[in-house]
Amino acid sequence: GMPVEQNPPALSLYEGADSGLRCNFSTTMKSVQWFQQNHRGRLITLFYLAQGTKENGRLKSTFNSKERYSTLHIKDAQLEDSGTYFCAAQSSGSWQLIFGSGTQLTVMP
Amino acid sequence: GPKVLQIPSHQIIDMGQMVTLNCDPVSNHLYFYWYKQILGQQMEFLVNFYNGKVMEKSKLFKDQFSVERPDGSYFTLKIQPTALEDSAVYFCASSRTGGGGQNTLYFGAGTRLSVL
Numbered sequence: 001g002m003p004v005e006q007n008p009p010a011l012s013l014y015e016g017a018d019s020g021l022r023c024n025f026s027t028t029m030k031s032v033q034w035f036q037q038n039h040r041g042r043l044i045t046l047f048y049l050a051q052g053t054k055e056n057g058r059l060k061s062t063f064n065s066k067e068r069y070s071t072l073h074i075k076d077a078q079l080e081d082s083g084t085y086f087c088a089a090q091s092s093g094s095w096q097l098i099f100g101s102g103t104q105l106t107v108m109p
Numbered sequence: 110g111p112k113v114l115q116i117p118s119h120q121i122i123d124m125g126q127m128v129t130l131n132c133d134p135v136s137n138h139l140y141f142y143w144y145k146q147i148l149g150q151q152m153e154f155l156v157n158f159y160n161g162k163v164m165e166k167s168k169l170f171k172d173q174f175s176v177e178r179p180d181g182s183y184f185t186l187k188i189q190p191t192a193l194e195d196s197a198v199y200f201c202a203s204s205r206t207g208g209g210g211q212n213t214l215y216f217g218a219g220t221r222l223s224v225l
Contacts, residue, residue, distance in 0.1 A: 031212060033213065033214060035216070040218070041198060041218065041219050041221075042216075042218045042219070043152075043200065043216040043219075045110065045213060045214070045215055045216070048212070048213040086151070086152065088152070088214075090212070094165060095140070095142075095157035095164050095165040096142075096154035096157065096165060096167065097144075097152075097154060097214060098154070099151045099152040099153070100151065101151045102151060
């Protein structure tokens with residue numbers, strides 16, 4: 001299978017709702033990053049994790065290398081959260097980030 | 110946050126011509142990357158560059174592609190000659206470290222390359 005599988009491919013939320021995205025890895029990864037790609041195509045770095053959990057405002061991300069997954073949780077969704085969210089993981093011995101296929105998030109009023 | 114600048118934002122070129130995409134990475138970063146995204150598809154790694162050398166490249170990094178960063182100026186991706194399938198958005202990224210530690214990559218806004 002794909003080295004990085006991201007779910008769901010698309011997600012619609014009402015303002016104020018909470019939800020989560022998930023990436024599963026086919027092999028052990030040493031780190032993961034989460035990005036938001038806005039409607040202009042710009043990639044905004046949200047998190048870098050080598051392990052554990054990080055929070056930033058309404059966003060929280062967890063990376064479990066041993067269990068081969070990472071999650072991104074969005075709390076109290078706002079209209080400006082709309083965009084495509086990508087996880088990207090780096091395996092040992094490689095420089096490259098392997099991107100998931102993205103989750104297209106639409107937040108509705 | 111740290112800013113990576115890419116110039117130009119859009120480039121239109123005839124098939125067979127040469128094109129150079131320019132990237133101004135974050136000032137204290139040492140590792141530089143190019144990624145390619147075809148419309149509606151996921152981001153794919155092209156190449157990583159450090160200390161004047163290509164460290165890793167993918168199969169998408171064809172022989173027609175080259176990268177350099179002469180004298181600490183722009184980090185460039187050159188395609189010579191261009192082909193129709195090179196049409197995509199090319200993202201430059203940079204990081205302070207190459208692996209281990211906080212290897213956070215910061216991306217530019219992309220250069221949309223249209224090969225006609």
